[in-house]
Amino acid sequence: MKKLFAEFFGTYWLVFGGCGSALFAAGIPNLGIGFAGVALAFGLTVLTMAYAVGHISGGHFNPAVSFGLWAGGRFPAKDLIPYIVAQCIGALAAAGTLFIIWSGKAGNAINNTQAGAFASNGYGAFSPDGYSLASAFIAEFVLTLFFLLVILGATDKFANGRFAGIAIGLALTLIHLISIPITNTSVNPARSLSQAIFTGGEPLSQVWLFWVAPILGAIVAGFLYKTLLQNHDAA
Structure with a gap:
């Protein structure tokens, strides 16, 4: 249960901090943080929670990450559903909190x-910025794939694990810098679902893409890292 609570709080903070920065701070005239600030906010949420609770649950905070770690042989299949449920509940709770504040x-x-x-x-x-379904799918697939390659490499037992949280947080920042204009950046199905549920309409009907593309990209990354990149021979 401690692992699931860690995933709940970590995902809550990711959605509250990342989406909250977009809602409250991005567009204020002369003082707003803009796309770059939102990108940094998402990176900081993952970085801070990786060090706060990553040692408890592994610091996934994202269903795609859980699938990618499973595909890479780092996470048991039996824990996928409990982790994903905890992540989605955390994301929904954060979206609800944001909605209450925003409605004020x-x-x-x-x-x-x-x-x-x-x-x-x-x-x-x-x-x-008006990008097509195909563009959005490719962007979410590729960016999640590389996000998982960074995660798998930075947390490899032969890597310097002390800096893993920094590498992962900066990777998520870079991902947002690239793709906010394309899809408003997901690479995280729980984050997409939580906002879509409160938004409704067409954004909710499009949320399938932000589950399918990130999860496929993560699974491909897991298999790629395990078969092509992981050092199986090092002592």
């Missing part, structure tokens, strides 16, 4: 006909 400002209402509404992900008309 007069005039705030979710417009689910607008790209990026309530920090949701999307493609086509719901991509921040």
